[in-house]
Amino acid sequence: MEKFKVLENERAIDNVKLAQLFEVEELEERVEFGKWSANADGTGGTCSGGDCDTKFKGEVSYKMTF
Amino acid sequence: MIDIQNIVVSKFDANRWVISTPNGSHILINENSKKLLDILLRGDDSTALVEFNLAFNKSLSQSDFESLIEIKFKGLNKHKERVEKYSYLSLRFTILSSKVAGLLAQPFSFLFKPLNFWFILISTIIFNTVITLKYFSLDITLINLKSAILYFSIVYSSMLIHELGHIAACRKFKIKHGEIGFGFYLVFPVLYADVTNVWMLAKNKRIITNLAGIKLELLYSTILCCIFLITSNLTFLYCSITIFIKALTELNPFIRYDGYWVLSDITDTPNLLPKSTAAILSFFKRGSINTRYGSLSSFKYYALLCYGVSNLVIITLYVTIIIVKYNYLILQFPLNIMIHAQKLTQGDFSEIFLIATLDNLLILGLYVLVAKLIFTTFIKRVPIWFNRMSQNRF
Numbered sequence: 001m002e003k004f005k006v007l008e009n010e011r012a013i014d015n016v017k018l019a020q021l022f023e024v025e026e027l028e029e030r031v032e033f034g035k036w037s038a039n040a041d042g043t044g045g046t047c048s049g050g051d052c053d054t055k056f057k058g059e060v061s062y063k064m065t066f
Numbered sequence: 067m068i069d070i071q072n073i074v075v076s077k078f079d080a081n082r083w084v085i086s087t088p089n090g091s092h093i094l095i096n097e098n099s100k101k102l103l104d105i106l107l108r109g110d111d112s113t114a115l116v117e118f119n120l121a122f123n124k125s126l127s128q129s130d131f132e133s134l135i136e137i138k139f140k141g142l143n144k145h146k147e148r149v150e151k152y153s154y155l156s157l158r159f160t161i162l163s164s165k166v167a168g169l170l171a172q173p174f175s176f177l178f179k180p181l182n183f184w185f186i187l188i189s190t191i192i193f194n195t196v197i198t199l200k201y202f203s204l205d206i207t208l209i210n211l212k213s214a215i216l217y218f219s220i221v222y223s224s225m226l227i228h229e230l231g232h233i234a235a236c237r238k239f240k241i242k243h244g245e246i247g248f249g250f251y252l253v254f255p256v257l258y259a260d261v262t263n264v265w266m267l268a269k270n271k272r273i274i275t276n277l278a279g280i281k282l283e284l285l286y287s288t289i290l291c292c293i294f295l296i297t298s299n300l301t302f303l304y305c306s307i308t309i310f311i312k313a314l315t316e317l318n319p320f321i322r323y324d325g326y327w328v329l330s331d332i333t334d335t336p337n338l339l340p341k342s343t344a345a346i347l348s349f350f351k352r353g354s355i356n357t358r359y360g361s362l363s364s365f366k367y368y369a370l371l372c373y374g375v376s377n378l379v380i381i382t383l384y385v386t387i388i389i390v391k392y393n394y395l396i397l398q399f400p401l402n403i404m405i406h407a408q409k410l411t412q413g414d415f416s417e418i419f420l421i422a423t424l425d426n427l428l429i430l431g432l433y434v435l436v437a438k439l440i441f442t443t444f445i446k447r448v449p450i451w452f453n454r455m456s457q458n459r460f
Binding site for chain 1: 084091092093094095096098099102122124126130133134137138139153154155225228229232251254255256257258259260261262263264265275276279312315316322323324327336337339340424427
């Protein structure tokens with residue numbers, strides 16, 4: 001009985017070693033994201049009053065150079 | 067039980083293959099697994115064991131052989147359904163079905179020939195960089211309502227154009243693609259394109275597909291810039307710079323933006339984020355390089371650990387900044403939404419573009435994340451606790 005158990009264990013170890021030879025890896029779902037960007041301030045300032053014109057701060061004349 | 071007749075096998079790299087299953091999942095296998103799969107595909111049940119024992123110099127019994135196949139190829143079980151699609155996205159919904167997205171993307175597919183892809187990508191980056199550097203010092207602070215509508219229309223459409231880029235690349239490389247939709251990744255609002263079948267492509271084509279969205283955005287930005295140069299309308303310049311900067315930030319290798327997939331493909335590390343999480347867990351649990359993905363080389367283990375920790379730090383930092391920046395707005399958010407909804411029901415659409423701004427969506431994302439955490443930590447466990455309580459009682 002003991003001998004049978006040892007043999008069973010050896011067989012199990014052999015099978016584990018064998019199983020390790022076969023690498024199988026499930027791949028994650030590939031969902032490509034696009035970043036949400038439009039913002040009320042920072043990158044996209046809006047006039048809260050709704051009736052103001054496009055303005056420059058700083059180098060106003062710069063826009064006319066091209 | 068194992069459905070191997072309807073699978074598609076494609077080469078991943080020199081020593082690995084990808085199995086695409088009928089239920090839509092993808093499995094990466096090594097050379098030995100491919101050999102085993104070939105035996106299963108060639109022979110019937112009786113000859114497969116003999117062939118296997120001969121090929122691997124083993125003397126497996128029929129039951130051990132069946133167990134091995136069952137354990138290794140359980141993903142090919144034809145009764146196995148995908149548990150949840152895009153499990154890392156919350157509140158997601160489809161905007162364009164795969165059919166409509168494919169039709170809209172088809173005209174752009176010629177842009178993804180490997181030869182001209184890199185040329186156009188690099189040229190548009192250089193052009194947009196020069197323009198941005200030239201005009202970045204201009205501080206445009208105010209635009210009228212007409213310009214605001216134009217600005218938001220152009221910038222919102224760039225997000226859709228980005229996703230169409232990914233779909234167009236899939237069509238160019240003749241692989242099946244999914245839909246375009248909206249959802250939340252952690253707290254971040256995102257548009258997404260399902261390109262899972264990209265796993266079946268070679269490395270260079272995968273990278274082109276990853277960068278396809280950015281490339282189309284850069285082209286869009288270039289066109290807008292040309293319109294500005296012709297018309298002098300500053301809104302177009304503003305849009306162009308916004309889209310260019312946005313496209314560059316999408317190269318961020320964290321938070322699963324496009325840069326994440328590029329990094330994963332360049333370094334030949336599929337499942338980059340799950341692997342880095344596994345590396346962190348094994349570091350704290352066992353302090354060893356054995357993760358649930360098997361034993362890794364020392365370099366790869368520490369690289370994954372660094373990536374995982376950086377990712378965690380960046381996400382925590384982002385969420386903290388959002389909480390600090392919007393602390394007042396977070397509490398007011400439900401009231402603000404009600405006011406916006408009231409205005410819309412009264413036929414006042416003047417602020418419609420402001421509803422879906424990044425500010426509002428980030429706060430909504432925060433609410434979604436908290437709700438998800440409460441659900442997974444408490445509500446989902448209520449039946450389990452209830453069962454335990456009932457068992458203790460009787």
